[in-house]
Amino acid sequence: MMSTKGKAIRAVVALFMLSSLFTAPAFGSAKKEFPVVNLKECGTRNQIADGKDGRQYKCSISAGGLRWKRTGLKAGASQGSSASAADTAKYANVSGSIAIDGSSTVGPLTGVAAEEFQKVSKTRVTVGISGTGGGATRFCNGEIDIANASTPYNEKQRALCESKGVKFTELRVATDALTVVINKRNNWAKCLTVAQLKRVWQPGSKIQYWSQLDRSFPRLKMPLFGAGTDSGTFEYFTESINGKPARRSRVDYTPTEDDNVTVNGVKRSRGAMGYYGFSYWRENTDINKALQIDGGKGCTSPSLEAVLDGTYTPLARPLLIYVNNAKVKSNNAIIPFLEFYAAQLDDLSQRAKFLPLTAPQKKKLNDEIAVLKAK
């Protein structure tokens, strides 16, 4: 009697679990959208097709199912990787492993470079994202070959490297600008001066509502999102807004090493304000709104031109990588990687959504790599 009852219960449970497997798909109605143009059903990821509008489309992941998205190329164009055939031959025999860590802002740029480089060579490259500070500690310990940094190393970090006997070369690989962002539904703030930003972000700031910043603003709570104290973004923002010495900031905000937390936080709250890298903003222009910054020369919105010609002050900055000089000698993979990195930089920074270097900056980078190679 008991055993049959036990069996019955077990059967019910098993049925329940099984049914969960079959009913669950019903929740996720796999919407396979038919495209805007006359394309066939988009069935597999990464499938390329030409639309009748003369553009190339790619079957890509999006919310709710696979959809056709424009690749930005014309119909018939080949979707080649950024590496040319010459590169493939040049780096085919390079082997070894390269360890990279550091800024989560530079991470995507170096990450794409690493991904592409591993396709044309036999190397193994790891790219960590433990922040500029975390990367500096590992770099000065000699644990990694290259460190990503979104702000130049400070005295303390340089002293740490020196005390451990690590000599390094600093290379500028791209330009970044910080963007101060607000919610899309924020229709009162357009432009803030550096002084106003300082009033919000300085240590001990009492500003909780927008109305405290300016009488004309509504009395709406101002949740703040910013960079974690381990990140170069934090160092750079505090130094340029709150003044030297860097790293002084109010503490009652949501700190994060991950800029995406800020993007989502600002998206959710109407009064929210946050800051993160310009590259992230260019990916999230439809989610967050950028504030114009008045650095003394009038309101400037963060744009490629403003950042490159230096009018977007004080929130534009260089992105750097640090190379351990001693490791360059012992690890034959580093120089080819750097050369590949430099050669592909335009394409890479476009894909990682950074601002490319200007011609003189590029020349300087190539010269410095040549010096490293000769050492």
Added chain:
Amino acid sequence: MSQTISLKKQISIRRVLIDAAFRTFLYFSIFTALGMIFWVVSRLWSDAGWLLSWDLITNYPSYNIDDAGFQSPLVGSLWVVGFATLMALPTGVLTALYLEHFAGKSNKLTRLIELNVQNLAGVPAVVFGLIGLAFIVRGFVKWGFTVGSAAVVIAMLILPVIIIVSREAIRSVPPSYKEGALALGATNWQAVWRLVLPSAIPGTATGSILAISRAIGESAPLLLLGALSFVTFNPTGLDSPFTIMPLTIFKYASDSREEYQILASAGSLILVAVLFTLNLTAILLRDFATRKRNV
């Protein structure tokens, strides 16, 4: 007379009520537990079920979302947990055997070990990560941010749990088994090795499965051991850099772009599937071992 009847009636009604209430409570409990699992899996399935295909497992992580897959984190997780199990399971079971059958019961050393094991089981995982960073990655061992370091840390994490459940399993073997064997002239070692340990296998296995399942989803200690990295190759040895499933999922899930969150859901489904497969295999093996013994 009439009084006794009403009393009987009262008692029986109370009993029936209590019985029914308790039964309802039990059904409610099991329904909640299963419902939670169902809810989580169906959420994941509705987010990313349509994305599941083999290329998610055969591709490596990529910055191009349509090329991205989970091969290196999946293999990395299996390496780390596999080696951790290889280290912790024998050590844990043998420690339990020692404590139950060889160590003096009122020995101060034994009591110290017991106290330590129980404390270690309650230590937060991230503390093991810090210990690993200080002593294994840097410090004395200097193994670096490698699969080996991670496996040692995960082994430390699951070892106390394995010791505790193994002791319970060993203790539940009736003492008469061993006494009988000893009476027939077996040595202590023979009795324990040939009788007690095999009888304790089902209990030990169940506990170890739970410990290993926990280990495969563990992310906090490995965060400190360099596992939050972009790695597009599988580990080739204990000295190899690595990344793991939970942290790759975390990396994707924390991205603001919705497509990456879908990828994270797909990764979670894969992780759940792997966990389910591992558990099922372990349970089948355990049942097989038990049945073989009982024949």
